Amino acid sequence: MWKNSQLHNPSKVLLTNLALTDFGVGFMVQPILVVGHFGAISGNVRLYCIASLASITMASVLGTVSLITLTAISIDRLLALALRFRYRAVVTVRRTVKILVFLWVISIVSSSPLFTHPRSFIYCMLLLLVPCLTATTCAYAKLLHLIHRHRCTVETNVQVPGQGIHVSRHAQHSQASQLTQVNQRPAEATTIAKYRSSTRTVIYLMLLMIICYTPYLIINVLMTVDRRSGDRFKPAFHITLSIFLLNSLANPVFCCCKMKNMREATLNLFSKLRGNA
Numbered sequence: 001m002w003k004n005s006q007l008h009n010p011s012k013v014l015l016t017n018l019a020l021t022d023f024g025v026g027f028m029v030q031p032i033l034v035v036g037h038f039g040a041i042s043g044n045v046r047l048y049c050i051a052s053l054a055s056i057t058m059a060s061v062l063g064t065v066s067l068i069t070l071t072a073i074s075i076d077r078l079l080a081l082a083l084r085f086r087y088r089a090v091v092t093v094r095r096t097v098k099i100l101v102f103l104w105v106i107s108i109v110s111s112s113p114l115f116t117h118p119r120s121f122i123y124c125m126l127l128l129l130v131p132c133l134t135a136t137t138c139a140y141a142k143l144l145h146l147i148h149r150h151r152c153t154v155e156t157n158v159q160v161p162g163q164g165i166h167v168s169r170h171a172q173h174s175q176a177s178q179l180t181q182v183n184q185r186p187a188e189a190t191t192i193a194k195y196r197s198s199t200r201t202v203i204y205l206m207l208l209m210i211i212c213y214t215p216y217l218i219i220n221v222l223m224t225v226d227r228r229s230g231d232r233f234k235p236a237f238h239i240t241l242s243i244f245l246l247n248s249l250a251n252p253v254f255c256c257c258k259m260k261n262m263r264e265a266t267l268n269l270f271s272k273l274r275g276n277a
Contacts, residue, residue, distance in 0.1 A: 010096040014076055017100050018069045018251070021062045025248035029059045033245075057111060059245065063213065064107035064128060066247075070206050071132040072099065074139040077199055081146050122224050125217060136206055140199060147196055201258045205251060212247035215240040 036051030076096075080087050110124040219240045223233045256263045 009093045010091045011073075011076060011080075013093060013096045013100065014069060014073050018066060018073070021066045021069065022248040022251050024062050025059065025245055029055050029062065030245055032058070033241075056241075059241070060111040060125075061107050062248075063244065064110060064125070065104060066251075067128065067132050067209060067213070068103045068107065069100075070202065070209060071136050071139075072103070073202055074136045074143075074206070077202065078139045078143045078146075081143060122217075122220055125220075129213075129217070133210075140203055143199055147199070197258075201255070204258070205254065208250055208254065209247055212243050212250070216244040 032051050033055040036048050036055060039045070039047030039051055076091065079091055083090055106128075110128055219233055219237050223237065226233075256266050
């Protein structure tokens with residue numbers, strides 16, 4: 001992903017951060033969760049409690065980071081199309097890294113009530129979820145509007161007058177500028193098509209995250225409100241937690257299927273690893 005030259009550096013930083021959260025869930029949260037289940041089967045209550053609390057806390061932090069990162073990616077895509085040539089000057093790697101550090105701090109702080117007051121933790125998650133979904137929806141609505149407007153502009157200016165070329169130098173200069181604009185329009189149409197494709201991909205990622213996260217949040221709300229019936233919700237809790245963690249596996253698979261550059265980079269990586277073996 002980082003070696004993909006077609007992505008501007010801040011976009012690389014955001015996508016790398018999203019990949020790191022998925023990697024953390026797969027190689028840290030899920031093994032610890034397996035250890036917790038082993039403790040429950042073997043009757044080691046202490047191991048089960050420690051592993052379960054650690055896995056749920058880490059999953060909450062990484063899940064929150066993934067949600068906010070997808071929101072940041074939607075805003076980044078909007079800025080890239082709205083600012084055009086000023087994008088590289090406004091959106092820099094340094095600023096992006098600072099924002100990501102701030103997002104990690106927010107995620108850790110919002111997950112800290114899990115240790116002391118689970119109900120406050122649910123409230124923090126909901127308070128983060130609503131603004132993130134609102135910001136993402138508004139950003140993509142504006143982004144799709146800009147893409148549609150640019151596409152209409154390109155389509156309405158596809159013809160160049162071919163008559164009266166012999167009139168004057170001014171007319172020749174005007175026609176030359178028109179020809180230059182026509183030569184630039186295919187590149188603009190290609191850029192718009194790429195923006196539409198990347199925007200559609202990230203929208204699907206956000207919808208996939210909502211599908212995976214919503215059951216887990218609903219069960220947590222029910223368990224927090226009705227604590228006396230907590231045992232009744234335990235099977236549903238473990239099922240929704242598995243779906244929650246499955247999102248980290250679905251994200252890279254979906255990106256490899258939808259993004260040609262990432263798919264080619266992944267295949268090249270596997271071919272190099274196979275050659276070294």
